[in-house]
Amino acid sequence: MEKRLGDIAELIDCLHKTPSYTQDGFPMVRVTDIKPGILDLSNTRKVDEETFTEFSKKHTPKPGDIVFSRVGTYGVSSLVSSNERFCLGQNTVFIVPKINSNVLYQFLNSPRAKEQIDTLVDGTTQPTISLSSIREIRIPVPPLHDQHKLVAQAERVTSETGRLRNIYQRKLAALEALKKSLLHQAFTGQL
Numbered sequence: 794m795e796k797r798l799g800d801i802a803e804l805i806d807c808l809h810k811t812p813s814y815t816q817d818g819f820p821m822v823r824v825t826d827i828k829p830g831i832l833d834l835s836n837t838r839k840v841d842e843e844t845f846t847e848f849s850k851k852h853t854p855k856p857g858d859i860v861f862s863r864v865g866t867y868g869v870s871s872l873v874s875s876n877e878r879f880c881l882g883q884n885t886v887f888i889v890p891k892i893n894s895n896v897l898y899q900f901l902n903s904p905r906a907k908e909q910i911d912t913l914v915d916g917t918t919q920p921t922i923s924l925s926s927i928r929e930i931r932i933p934v935p936p937l938h939d940q941h942k943l944v945a946q947a948e949r950v951t952s953e954t955g956r957l958r959n960i961y962q963r964k965l966a967a968l969e970a971l972k973k974s975l976l977h978q979a980f981t982g983q984l
Contacts, residue, residue, distance in 0.1 A: 799928030803889040805852045806924050807881040812844045819845035819894055823882035824862040829902050832860055832871035848880035857894035864921045868910035870901045892934060895944040900932055923973050950954045
């Protein structure tokens with residue numbers, strides 16, 4: 794069954810202003826911090842407690858929430874996996890699923906979702922997807938027992954992809970070391 798995103802999730806918009814940043818404090822997630830996968834707060838800008846309180850009045854993030862970028866690099870989503878406190882910066886939105894969050898997250902990162910999102914974007918200089926357009930994204934919602942199977946299958950594929958990526962990176966490093974060794978031998982006359 795296909796449903797509108799606005800029917801299967803609550804969308805909570807960010808405040809539409811830029812704060813002052815601090816050296817230390819609470820993480821603020823901006824568009825540049827949202828990348829496919831688990832939300833990584835390690836390189837976010839920081840805000841003081843007063844700013845954090847103001848920017849987090851609408852919602853306290855929890856595991857299973859999804860953060861979504863609306864402007865510039867639009868349509869990118871990250872899955873919240875920890876209880877670490879953070880707030881949203883400009884041009885971002887919380888998606889709080891009423892269905893299995895992993896199923897929704899996987900769909901939002903699928904080619905089918907990207908095609909829909911691209912048709913909903915306005916602006917050429919600064920591409921933007923509005924909150925009302927995000928609500929209109931059509932989501933295939935499988936029965937609950939199938940949602941669990943889909944999540945397990947997606948997790949297996951993600952795990953295997955990570956394993957293969959690690960193997961590939963190790964092989965690239967070994968080839969680079971071999972190349973340096975051969976060049977060293979060639980330049981020192983050992984070849």
